[in-house]
Amino acid sequence: MGRNRGSTLAAALLLLPAIVLLSRCQTGAAQSSPPCGSGDLDGLRGFSAGLDAPVAGWPAAPDEGCCAWPGVLCSGASVVGVVLPNRTLRGEVSASLTDLTALRVLNLSGNALRGALPAGILRLSFLEALDVSSNALAGTLTSLSISLPSIRVFNVSYNAFSGALPVLPGGANLTAYDASGNGFSGPVDAAAVCASSPGLQVLRLSMNRLSGDLPAGFAQCRSLTELSLDENGITGALPDDLFAATSLRDPRPPHQLSLRRDLPGAPQSHRPRALGAQQPAQRQPPGHSLALRQPPRPNLRNNTLAGAIGLDFRAVNRLVYLDLGANRFTGPIPASLPECAGMTALNLGRNRLTGEIPPSFTAFRSISFLSLTGNGFSNVTSALMILQRLPNLTSLVLTKNFHGGEAMPEAGIDGFTNIQVLVIANCELTGAIPAWIAGLSKLKVLDISWNKLAGPIPAVPRRTRPPLLHRHLQQLAARRDTGELHADDGDAGWKR
Numbered sequence: 001m002g003r004n005r006g007s008t009l010a011a012a013l014l015l016l017p018a019i020v021l022l023s024r025c026q027t028g029a030a031q032s033s034p035p036c037g038s039g040d041l042d043g044l045r046g047f048s049a050g051l052d053a054p055v056a057g058w059p060a061a062p063d064e065g066c067c068a069w070p071g072v073l074c075s076g077a078s079v080v081g082v083v084l085p086n087r088t089l090r091g092e093v094s095a096s097l098t099d100l101t102a103l104r105v106l107n108l109s110g111n112a113l114r115g116a117l118p119a120g121i122l123r124l125s126f127l128e129a130l131d132v133s134s135n136a137l138a139g140t141l142t143s144l145s146i147s148l149p150s151i152r153v154f155n156v157s158y159n160a161f162s163g164a165l166p167v168l169p170g171g172a173n174l175t176a177y178d179a180s181g182n183g184f185s186g187p188v189d190a191a192a193v194c195a196s197s198p199g200l201q202v203l204r205l206s207m208n209r210l211s212g213d214l215p216a217g218f219a220q221c222r223s224l225t226e227l228s229l230d231e232n233g234i235t236g237a238l239p240d241d242l243f244a245a246t247s248l249r250d251p252r253p254p255h256q257l258s259l260r261r262d263l264p265g266a267p268q269s270h271r272p273r274a275l276g277a278q279q280p281a282q283r284q285p286p287g288h289s290l291a292l293r294q295p296p297r298p299n300l301r302n303n304t305l306a307g308a309i310g311l312d313f314r315a316v317n318r319l320v321y322l323d324l325g326a327n328r329f330t331g332p333i334p335a336s337l338p339e340c341a342g343m344t345a346l347n348l349g350r351n352r353l354t355g356e357i358p359p360s361f362t363a364f365r366s367i368s369f370l371s372l373t374g375n376g377f378s379n380v381t382s383a384l385m386i387l388q389r390l391p392n393l394t395s396l397v398l399t400k401n402f403h404g405g406e407a408m409p410e411a412g413i414d415g416f417t418n419i420q421v422l423v424i425a426n427c428e429l430t431g432a433i434p435a436w437i438a439g440l441s442k443l444k445v446l447d448i449s450w451n452k453l454a455g456p457i458p459a460v461p462r463r464t465r466p467p468l469l470h471r472h473l474q475q476l477a478a479r480r481d482t483g484e485l486h487a488d489d490g491d492a493g494w495k496r
Helices: 007-014 016-032 038-049 095-099 119-123 190-196 359-363 380-387 435-439 471-482
Strands: 072-075 078-083 090-092 105-107 112-116 129-131 136-140 153-155 160-164 176-178 183-186 202-204 209-213 226-228 233-236 255-258 304-308 319-323 328-331 345-347 352-355 369-371 395-397 421-423 430-432 445-447 452-456 493-495
Touching: 038 078, 038 095, 095 119, 359 380
Parallel strands: 078 105, 090 112, 105 129, 112 136, 129 153, 136 160, 153 176, 160 183, 176 202, 183 209, 202 226, 209 233, 233 304, 255 319, 304 328, 319 345, 328 352, 345 369, 369 395, 395 421, 421 445, 430 452
Antiparallel strands: 072 078, 445 493
């Protein structure tokens, strides 16, 4: 899976005001290249000297025109930006950067910086954007030592920070906070986060060691459009106010809600995304980018959230993506889900849901990806009769449901006109492999393995490649001239 190339545009949208300002400053600096103030010059030289090797393109003394140095942005003689992402910088971040008292943007992302982040950087009064993501920085970030009154973007993701998750006191201008991929631990104080930064739009805390019940209080972040708490140890039920934020009820943009573990076959555009600079492949979850104007994406996948999915989907009916996978939700699927008429992807897999697929699902006209794998749903005949009526459905995963010897329906299925991926594996289904499978003209992947199906294998159209029979069924390839598959053979699947 490749990276989402929308990240460059997303980051530009996020930092557009700062980029416009700094590009003007840089143009003026390039034309006149005035000398830096002595404090700024010392700060830059100290930073470069603290690295294992000097910053490429930064000259040694006596050159004092640092506003023309690569990655240095100035306003007059004051350095207001140090932008050095993906420059293979190695070493420790020198505390001399705190001498840049007018600094507004610091981007050191995508390098190999190590050690602690100097506390003074977290007290720069004019700093608006801090991005040190994708390095090897470590240590704690104590809330009491942070004073960033101008901060708008705070990105420390994919490092080795630990301790309690820092709140940014006085960060009233903060709109994006990404601390994903670290070792932060303990509970999340939603009330404190939102009280300090009520205008927060993006909060990403994925892949840490956070614990405790999912807290109430996120509704106080009235502009919140993305909440990511996946890959932690968070427990409990969904708090009543989680979806009370104004942004989730805004009828104008379509919204997205992701609370799941990634599944193979999920649309690439729906993979989770990360803030700011592009991440190295070995540290970054695939397909990551960020735009603050994206639809909301509360993301709690791979935790131990439990209880019923008690959401009133009439209140969030602009959702286009819902993912509650890999938790412990119980009870039936809410019948009101199709109130989200524009939904394109739904994942309820790997929970403990029961009952039948609601007949109301026929109202889903836009959905293309649906995974209900690993639950306790019943009545496979009803499920397929309903789901075949979804006109845009291309991927359907029903693995590990319908246990108890249900029979695969042999008649009444004449839909699935756009289905490309159909997975009904490990369901203990009985009966014959239905002939209607051969009529799925757009099918590319079929997996009905680990069932108890028997009888003739439906003819595969000549335009397709020969069937690929998985696992021990490959041993039966020599018997294809009989066209027979027996119940005790157990495993059948093919790809076109």
